[in-house]
Amino acid sequence: MTNYEEYADRVAPGHFNRVMRFRKELTKETDRGCALMTAAFLDESLKRLLEANTVDDKKTFENLCIGTGGMATFSAKIEFCYLLGLISAETRRLLNIIRKIRNEFAHSMEILSFDTEDISNRCRSLHSKVISDTPFSPRVVFVSISYRIAGLIDGQTIISRRPTNSDDEFGADAFAKHQKYMEHEGKQVLELLIEKYYKKDPE
CATH class of the missing domain: 1.20.120.330 (Nucleotidyltransferases  domain 2)
Structure with missing residues (x-):
């Protein structure tokens, strides 16, 4: 060989x-x-x-x-x-x-x-x-x-190298990061949207 x-x-x-x-x-x-x-x-x-x-x-x-x-x-x-x-x-x-x-x-x-x-x-x-x-x-x-x-x-x-399917990357950690985002940045975005679309002064 x-x-x-x-x-x-x-x-x-x-x-x-x-x-x-x-x-x-x-x-x-x-x-x-x-x-x-x-x-x-x-x-x-x-x-x-x-x-x-x-x-x-x-x-x-x-x-x-x-x-x-x-x-x-x-x-x-x-x-x-x-x-x-x-x-x-x-x-x-x-x-x-x-x-x-x-x-x-x-x-x-x-x-x-x-x-x-x-x-x-x-x-x-x-x-x-x-x-x-x-x-x-x-x-x-x-x-x-x-x-x-x-x-x-x-x-x-x-x-070739096989990709890994890591629960840490796409499981619990990702969910925790999403929750953290929603509690902070996401909450602020949501408040701005409510302010913009639902709390307008009547014309």
């Missing part, structure tokens, strides 16, 4: 093996299997990223990620990560193209491949400056971009 791989495995146990297992299995897949497996892997990666940036409440988090939960879909995870500033606008754009390619394979009974015109065109839109010198092959571009995005997401996950 490289220094990065050792660090990644220390702070995120199983991370390196997960990535290597994915890459090994992907090479065996048909085009349809490649698209579905890649999207599933990125979906799971986004979920890990979101979990790394939310308070430690696994039950609540998992409820949001299943069934009709707000983060249950690949699309929702992409949007949440973008809105939280965890991925860039460009990564969001690329992920949505990958999602659409996955949907084309998943929702069609026809025999499709990365060379199918609609899918090939979507792959062409993935052909970013990063791999502009790579000879165009729809599957190669799809896989290459997916690997790079997975690396970005996993890197962000590794350096």
Whole structure:
């Protein structure tokens, strides 16, 4: 392992093996299997990223990620990560193209491949400056971009620090501060409002 791989495995146990297992299995897949497996892997990666940036409440988090939960879909995870500033606008754009390619394979009974015109065109839109010198092959571009995005997401996950849910900050102390405010500044504001709106001399 490289220094990065050792660090990644220390702070995120199983991370390196997960990535290597994915890459090994992907090479065996048909085009349809490649698209579905890649999207599933990125979906799971986004979920890990979101979990790394939310308070430690696994039950609540998992409820949001299943069934009709707000983060249950690949699309929702992409949007949440973008809105939280965890991925860039460009990564969001690329992920949505990958999602659409996955949907084309998943929702069609026809025999499709990365060379199918609609899918090939979507792959062409993935052909970013990063791999502009790579000879165009729809599957190669799809896989290459997916690997790079997975690396970005996993890197962000590794350096993330979970926020804390402190009762002191948002519980009893906050209520006591609010009470203190209402007893002093709030009371003065209230008296001024009463004076202004309810104690006017009759015209």
